[in-house]
Amino acid sequence: MCVGLSAKVIGIDNGMAIIDASGAKREISAELIKDLEPGDYVMVHAGIAIAKITDNDEDETDEIMESL
Amino acid sequence: MKTACIENKKMSAKEIIESYKGKPLRIMEVCGTHTHEIFRLGIRNILPDTIKLISGPGCPVCVTPVGFIDESLMLALEHRAVICTFGDLLRVPGSKMSLADSRQKGASIKMVYSPVDALSYAKEHPDKEIVFLSVGFETTTPASCLAVKKAKADGIKNFSLLVANKTMPEAYKILKNSADAFLYPGHVDAIAGTSVCESLVKEGVSGVVTGFTANELLTALAVAIKLSEKGKPFFKNCYPRVVKSEGNIPAQELVNETMESCDSEWRGLGKIKKSGLKLRADYKDFDARTRFNLPKIPGKSNPACRCGDILQGKCKPTECGLFGKICNPQHPVGACMVSNEGACSAYYQYGGNL
Numbered sequence: 001m002c003v004g005l006s007a008k009v010i011g012i013d014n015g016m017a018i019i020d021a022s023g024a025k026r027e028i029s030a031e032l033i034k035d036l037e038p039g040d041y042v043m044v045h046a047g048i049a050i051a052k053i054t055d056n057d058e059d060e061t062d063e064i065m066e067s068l
Numbered sequence: 069m070k071t072a073c074i075e076n077k078k079m080s081a082k083e084i085i086e087s088y089k090g091k092p093l094r095i096m097e098v099c100g101t102h103t104h105e106i107f108r109l110g111i112r113n114i115l116p117d118t119i120k121l122i123s124g125p126g127c128p129v130c131v132t133p134v135g136f137i138d139e140s141l142m143l144a145l146e147h148r149a150v151i152c153t154f155g156d157l158l159r160v161p162g163s164k165m166s167l168a169d170s171r172q173k174g175a176s177i178k179m180v181y182s183p184v185d186a187l188s189y190a191k192e193h194p195d196k197e198i199v200f201l202s203v204g205f206e207t208t209t210p211a212s213c214l215a216v217k218k219a220k221a222d223g224i225k226n227f228s229l230l231v232a233n234k235t236m237p238e239a240y241k242i243l244k245n246s247a248d249a250f251l252y253p254g255h256v257d258a259i260a261g262t263s264v265c266e267s268l269v270k271e272g273v274s275g276v277v278t279g280f281t282a283n284e285l286l287t288a289l290a291v292a293i294k295l296s297e298k299g300k301p302f303f304k305n306c307y308p309r310v311v312k313s314e315g316n317i318p319a320q321e322l323v324n325e326t327m328e329s330c331d332s333e334w335r336g337l338g339k340i341k342k343s344g345l346k347l348r349a350d351y352k353d354f355d356a357r358t359r360f361n362l363p364k365i366p367g368k369s370n371p372a373c374r375c376g377d378i379l380q381g382k383c384k385p386t387e388c389g390l391f392g393k394i395c396n397p398q399h400p401v402g403a404c405m406v407s408n409e410g411a412c413s414a415y416y417q418y419g420g421n422l
């Protein structure tokens with residue numbers, strides 16, 4: 001139940017977002033993220049976008065390793 | 069060029085882990101999804117003997133007490149409520165049976181993806197009482213709060229929550245001697261922010277916030293090793309693409325508005341002060357315990373099940389006498405064998421001798 005899903009926002013309407021998660025489309029609540037726009041990436045849990053994210057873990061881990 | 073560079077970097081995180089020869093380190097992955105991903109990606113296979121990974125209590129299904137399942141069964145069988153639940157709870161054993169078993173006795177149990185879906189179902193079936201089983205940590209709680217707030221705003225009268233939501237900070241303190249460092253659950257901190265984990269450093273509790281990809285998990289382990297070598301308590305956010313220091317403020321405000329802190333029973337760990345949530349008085353009409361006047365149900369778990377010891381790193385699933393014999397994913401005795409995120413289930417699925 002805790003598995004997060006990262007997805008791209010393809011539409012926003014009235015507090016709801018249509019997301020595309022690897023080709024699967026779904027409507028989720030976008031009420032807990034301010035200023036969400038089509039093209040943003042989000043982390044989704046239990047039908048709610050919980051965080052705006054970047055879709056790339058490689059740059060992130062590169063930077064962390066360099067900071068060690 | 070970029071790919072080659074990433075390969076080097078990945079190797080270096082992996083190499084740091086594989087070549088670690090320092091003092092023995094106990095690292096607890098708190099989150100059940102981390103447990104599962106670490107097994108699935110084969111990360112345990114590359115660990116040297118000096119590093120012990122402990123699967124902690126961050127699977128909400130695993131720590132939900134037997135009494136909660138018994139309460140849901142009472143709602144389903146005696147009060148004829150339709151129970152809406154995340155699928156993972158279906159096969160968790162109660163004192164006498166699971167929710168899945170109760171279907172044969174006429175219970176109406178419906179799997180949903182989100183508490184808001186349970187609310188939609190309630191709107192479509194005004195003649196039925198709908199109860200959503202609200203379990204989960206900081207990550208999942210806002211979804212329940214959103215459903216209950218919408219239910220109140222829309223004047224819905226046939227929807228309630230059976231609440232067993234939990235919060236992590238007090239659990240970290242209880243477990244602080246079980247591990248030298250925590251891999252903190254990334255999605256808990258995506259909501260809660262990093263301030264709690266940062267302040268735990270003052271109490272001698274070390275850890276790194278961790279994502280879920282191979283890159284992220286290896287990097288977080290390498291960082292935990294490197295910072296442990298410095299000999300001082302530490303904190304590092306290794307998942308900044310998702311976790312911000314302030315967390316998700318609208319989600320925090322929503323939870324604060326609808327729920328308040330309470331003591332909470334954790335399966336295997338007992339009662340932990342201020343580690344749970346309950347609905348605020350303003351929302352008492354949506355509290356299934358009040359609405360159906362439920363009695364206190366203590367619940368009886370199988371005394372041979374060692375989930376509690378496993379969640380604290382005191383033993384491995386394979387050291388439980390029931391593992392793989394009486395207890396397996398088809399016939400789980402304890403919750404740790406039910407959920408995909410449970411340690412016993414992961415050991416069973418990926419080989420029991422790790």
Ligand code: SF4
Nearest residue numbers: 373374388395402412
């Ligand atoms: S193997 Fe089964 S009985 Fe043993 S600790 Fe795990 S869940 Fe409990």
